[in-house]
Amino acid sequence: MKILVALKQVPARDLPVEADAARAWIDESSLSHEMNEPDAYALEAALQLKESSGGEVVAVSAGQARVQSALREALAKGADRAIHIQVEGEAARGTDPSITAKLLEAAVREEQPQLVLTGLQSDDTGSGQTGVILAARLGWPHATLVVAIEPGPDSVRVKRELEAGWFQHVTLPLPAVLTIQSGISRLRYATLMGIKRAKTKEIRLMEPPADAVGGGLRLTGLAEPRRQRQTQFLEGSPAEQAAQLVEKLRFEARVL
Amino acid sequence: MSGILAVLERQSGGWHKMSFEALAGALELGRATGLEVFACVPGCGAGEAAAEASVAGVAGVTILEHEALEAYTADAWVEALAEWIAELQPDYVLFPHTYQTRDFAPALAARFGRTLMADSTGFSMEGGVPVFERPLFQGKHIGRFVLETPAPNFVSFQAGAFRAVPPGGGAAPAAVRRPALDPARIRQRPEPPFRETAQAVDLSAAERIVAVGRGIQDEGNLELARQLAAALGAELAASRPIIDNGWLPADRQVGSSGQTVAPRLYVALGISGAIQHIVGMKGAGCIVAINRDPKAPIFEIADYALVGDLFEITPALLDALSS
Numbered sequence: 001m002k003i004l005v006a007l008k009q010v011p012a013r014d015l016p017v018e019a020d021a022a023r024a025w026i027d028e029s030s031l032s033h034e035m036n037e038p039d040a041y042a043l044e045a046a047l048q049l050k051e052s053s054g055g056e057v058v059a060v061s062a063g064q065a066r067v068q069s070a071l072r073e074a075l076a077k078g079a080d081r082a083i084h085i086q087v088e089g090e091a092a093r094g095t096d097p098s099i100t101a102k103l104l105e106a107a108v109r110e111e112q113p114q115l116v117l118t119g120l121q122s123d124d125t126g127s128g129q130t131g132v133i134l135a136a137r138l139g140w141p142h143a144t145l146v147v148a149i150e151p152g153p154d155s156v157r158v159k160r161e162l163e164a165g166w167f168q169h170v171t172l173p174l175p176a177v178l179t180i181q182s183g184i185s186r187l188r189y190a191t192l193m194g195i196k197r198a199k200t201k202e203i204r205l206m207e208p209p210a211d212a213v214g215g216g217l218r219l220t221g222l223a224e225p226r227r228q229r230q231t232q233f234l235e236g237s238p239a240e241q242a243a244q245l246v247e248k249l250r251f252e253a254r255v256l
Numbered sequence: 257m258s259g260i261l262a263v264l265e266r267q268s269g270g271w272h273k274m275s276f277e278a279l280a281g282a283l284e285l286g287r288a289t290g291l292e293v294f295a296c297v298p299g300c301g302a303g304e305a306a307a308e309a310s311v312a313g314v315a316g317v318t319i320l321e322h323e324a325l326e327a328y329t330a331d332a333w334v335e336a337l338a339e340w341i342a343e344l345q346p347d348y349v350l351f352p353h354t355y356q357t358r359d360f361a362p363a364l365a366a367r368f369g370r371t372l373m374a375d376s377t378g379f380s381m382e383g384g385v386p387v388f389e390r391p392l393f394q395g396k397h398i399g400r401f402v403l404e405t406p407a408p409n410f411v412s413f414q415a416g417a418f419r420a421v422p423p424g425g426g427a428a429p430a431a432v433r434r435p436a437l438d439p440a441r442i443r444q445r446p447e448p449p450f451r452e453t454a455q456a457v458d459l460s461a462a463e464r465i466v467a468v469g470r471g472i473q474d475e476g477n478l479e480l481a482r483q484l485a486a487a488l489g490a491e492l493a494a495s496r497p498i499i500d501n502g503w504l505p506a507d508r509q510v511g512s513s514g515q516t517v518a519p520r521l522y523v524a525l526g527i528s529g530a531i532q533h534i535v536g537m538k539g540a541g542c543i544v545a546i547n548r549d550p551k552a553p554i555f556e557i558a559d560y561a562l563v564g565d566l567f568e569i570t571p572a573l574l575d576a577l578s579s
């Protein structure tokens with residue numbers, strides 16, 4: 001089965017992400033980036049499908065030149081080829097996921113895979129929509145929040161996560177788009193051999209389609225998150241903070 | 257016609273509780289824009305729910321009734337709603353941001369060439385138009401969005417964005433409508449929902465919870481969280497990445513795909529405070545957050561904030577608790 005995996009590169013978690021001076025977007029100058037976590041699971045699912053039933057895994061990312069490092073990582077883990085859709089500015093951010101879906105649609109139409117896997121959500125702009133819009137544009141069926149995949153000859157049976165600990169199986173005809181939830185299986189690491197081999201694999205550059213306009217959703221700026229409770233910040237050394245907390249839990253909140 | 261269409265969700269014969277939060281959001285947007293609010297319920301046998309969907313201020317209720325809407329599929333929901341929206345021609349179509357909405361609403365909006373404004377936490381009016389907000393960068397920033405396309409526009413509201421209106425009590429008439437839905441065009445074949453295993457722990461009954469997040473860094477360090485839980489007489493819980501790593505069983509997960517808890521005390525150890533985690537625990541009586549990032553979103557909902565390294569603070573807490 002030929003599988004296309006859509007990968008987004010996002011700012012590394014655990015590092016501060018500051019707004020730019022105009023509060024229009026973030027200051028990208030001092031950020032480091034990594035592969036969006038659910039996409040790493042989507043890639044893992046694709047590689048496992050290839051290992052069990054053969055085929056090819058093509059990784060695709062739309063973005064600035066830096067996204068090639070995410071594609072290299074996918075190649076090092078076992079993807080066969082990669083496609084870099086070269087975009088900058090607003091189209092690269094993903095604030096209107098219809099733009100992203102149109103970019104990916106162009107790659108899907110060229111490659112004609114049987115399955116497209118995306119992450120269920122990007123950690124930065126977090127629309128959770130790109131895969132579903134892509135399916136709608138292609139006229140393909142889709143399933144979201146997928147946590148297990150059983151491929152058949154011309155259909156795929158997936159396990160979907162529902163709310164509050166419920167699950168459901170759904171069968172879809174191929175070709176189809178699946179959005180993958182994190183935790184679908186343990187993630188592999190790239191081996192040294194894989195990293196070496198990745199250097200010889202192809203990253204094809206693709207021009208974005210000219211008509212990749214959005215669906216009317218425009219980010220006008222960033223605001224500061226607001227406090228929803230009267231938060232008391234406890235000061236001092238760890239021991240001082242701890243002593244204050246125990247005191248407050250006992251006598252102020254009375255929960256001990 | 258102009259107006260606001262709120263799409264309500266039924267779940268196994270009852271309401272998804274976020275339905276009446278979305279309806280509250282619709283009524284608020286209605287007041288802000290002067291538009292009438294209509295409710296719509298796709299389903300099968302949902303007719304008896306019509307009276308409950310008719311809350312004060314709602315101008316009309318439509319039940320979209322069809323056998324093909326008995327079990328949820330994205331295709332059936334898109335077809336049935338697209339037809340009703342094309343006929344009603346509302347300015348806005350609003351949804352609760354449930355997992356079901358996530359599954360079909362982006363495709364429904366795409367039918368109309370629109371992008372769904374997903375996961376909105378609220379709106380404010382500026383120059384006569386609503387500016388919708390939602391968290392970006394895992395809650396580190398709030399994004400402000402406008403919808404630049406003509407009607408219809410599509411928005412889903414996050415859990416807790418609006419206080420639910422009580423069901424029923426309205427005077428609006430309800431109509432049942434049968435969409436022209438061809439079951440042969442539904443491509444997804446769904447099986448009945450199921451639960452994996454019986455839940456071994458019911459965290460919703462716990463008085464105190466110590467929840468551990470990715471800040472714990474290593475499976476071996478969970479012992480530290482266990483000790484803190486024991487010292488506080490608390491249950492141990494976790495954010496999703498800890499469960500994804502297989503470090504704790506799935507029934508210990510708190511959040512939108514795990515358990516919803518409301519203990520008297522909730523200690524978040526190395527948890528950033530993503531919205532999907534927060535929705536599962538923000539009802540806690542007292543929230544303590546320990547995190548080394550002073551800007552971590554968890555601090556916005558915490559009563560007590562301890563900024564620092566959990567590997568220094570937790571042992572100090574154990575000392576303080578034992579003396």
Ligand SMILES: Cc1cc2nc3c(=O)[nH]c(=O)nc-3n(C[C@H](O)[C@H](O)[C@H](O)COP(=O)(O)OP(=O)(O)OC[C@H]3O[C@@H](n4cnc5c(N)ncnc54)[C@H](O)[C@@H]3O)c2cc1C
Nearest residue numbers: 469470471495496511512513514526527528530532548566
């Ligand atoms: C549809 C969907 C459903 C989801 N369902 C859930 C769910 O049910 N439950 C859930 O939890 N998540 C859920 N998620 C995932 C959620 O979006 C977040 O990714 C997740 O909650 C993050 O977990 P975390 O806070 O432990 O990790 P991170 O976001 O990585 O945060 C780790 C935190 O630890 C802090 N830290 C690191 N080291 C230290 C240290 N030494 N001392 C102190 N602090 C430290 C960091 O500053 C950071 O704030 C869901 C996501 C989606 C899209």
Ligand SMILES: Nc1ncnc2c1ncn2[C@@H]1O[C@H](COP(=O)(O)O)[C@@H](O)[C@H]1O
Nearest residue numbers: 006007062118119121122127128129130
């Ligand atoms: N620029 C991009 N390039 C490739 N894939 C993307 C891009 N943006 C989003 N995706 C995919 O779409 C999924 C959902 O993203 P989003 O709709 O932004 O939450 C991600 O997990 C990726 O798999």
